[in-house]
Amino acid sequence: MTTTSPVLVTGAASGIGEACARALAEAGRPVVLWDLDRTAVTAAADALAEKYGVATCGQAVDVRRLDDFAHALHTARAAVGPLGGLVHSAGVVDSTPMTQLTPEAWRRVIDVNLTSYGFLVAALADDLRSQPGSAVVGIASINAVVGQGTIPSYTASKGGVLSLTRSLAAELGRDGVRVNSVCPGYIATPMLERVLADERTAAAMSGLSMLGRVGESAEVAAVVRFLLSEEAGFVTGATINVDGGVLANDHTAAMR
Ligand SMILES: NC(=O)c1ccc[n+]([C@@H]2O[C@H](COP(=O)([O-])OP(=O)(O)OC[C@H]3O[C@@H](n4cnc5c(N)ncnc54)[C@H](O)[C@@H]3O)[C@@H](O)[C@H]2O)c1
Numbered sequence: 001m002t003t004t005s006p007v008l009v010t011g012a013a014s015g016i017g018e019a020c021a022r023a024l025a026e027a028g029r030p031v032v033l034w035d036l037d038r039t040a041v042t043a044a045a046d047a048l049a050e051k052y053g054v055a056t057c058g059q060a061v062d063v064r065r066l067d068d069f070a071h072a073l074h075t076a077r078a079a080v081g082p083l084g085g086l087v088h089s090a091g092v093v094d095s096t097p098m099t100q101l102t103p104e105a106w107r108r109v110i111d112v113n114l115t116s117y118g119f120l121v122a123a124l125a126d127d128l129r130s131q132p133g134s135a136v137v138g139i140a141s142i143n144a145v146v147g148q149g150t151i152p153s154y155t156a157s158k159g160g161v162l163s164l165t166r167s168l169a170a171e172l173g174r175d176g177v178r179v180n181s182v183c184p185g186y187i188a189t190p191m192l193e194r195v196l197a198d199e200r201t202a203a204a205m206s207g208l209s210m211l212g213r214v215g216e217s218a219e220v221a222a223v224v225r226f227l228l229s230e231e232a233g234f235v236t237g238a239t240i241n242v243d244g245g246v247l248a249n250d251h252t253a254a255m256r
Pocket residue numbers: 010011012013014015016017034035036037061062063064088089090091092112113139140141142183184185186187188189190191192
């Protein structure tokens with residue numbers, strides 16, 4: 001049976017989130033798009049409705065504002081019906097080492113990347129249980145697995161996404177809800193735009209991949225769409241790396 005229930009995508013006005021909303025709409029699934037900027041998220045939702053002929057709903061929601069979820073979801077359900085999927089792609093990075101990081105800056109990254117993920121799944125639990133084939137995907141990162149001294153709040157938040165995913169999968173599995181995470185490697189999106197504009201850095205990032213290049217948002221979205229589909233019906237509590245082999249690569253080999 002093809003899963004056709006609506007999916008909520010956070011961080012959907014840009015990059016990987018936008019690509020996920022697009023891939024799902026292309027497969028005929030209604031999509032609810034959340035992002036900070038009302039104009040951008042409404043335009044993205046309207047463009048998908050126009051191109052793919054599915055119901056869409058673009059909403060300006062700051063995922064740090066947990067108290068806003070109930071009202072926004074009420075409006076979303078009125079537009080597209082009960083939700084049978086979630087992609088949590090909203091994310092921020094803060095390049096401040098732990099020795100210089102303020103508690104406020106730490107909390108911002110944890111709140112956007114991790115805390116909202118758990119409370120959003122909780123807010124959606126009844127919807128997810130009610131829809132056959134429901135599934136959730138948390139967008140983590142290769143930095144959930146490997147450390148980096150310049151982005152400690154980010155690595156902690158993404159490690160949290162992986163472990164929270166497993167706990168959510170355990171809690172909701174008997175209700176038929178699957179929960180998985182994806183670890184993108186270096187993907188050409190606005191988040192990496194400034195970094196990739198530097199030719200040496202771009203070449204170094206490409207060189208870490210077994211494929212010798214950075215990835216595209218659509219390549220992450222294709223895996224997310226699979227995880228939300230009936231094709232992945234026995235996949236839960238799992239992590240899939242979409243990183244061109246960065247995590248599998250022995251990076252010392254190039255020195256020998
Ligand atoms: N680009 C990469 O190389 C890469 C690698 C690994 C993981 N990721 C992860 O993928 C996800 C998407 O990143 P991207 O590269 O597409 O970045 P992006 O900056 O293009 O998109 C992130 C989106 O999240 C939105 N957002 C930020 N804070 C928000 C908030 N409080 N409430 C609602 N929306 C908010 C932004 O407005 C933006 O539209 C992030 O979780 C990121 O950590 C990206």
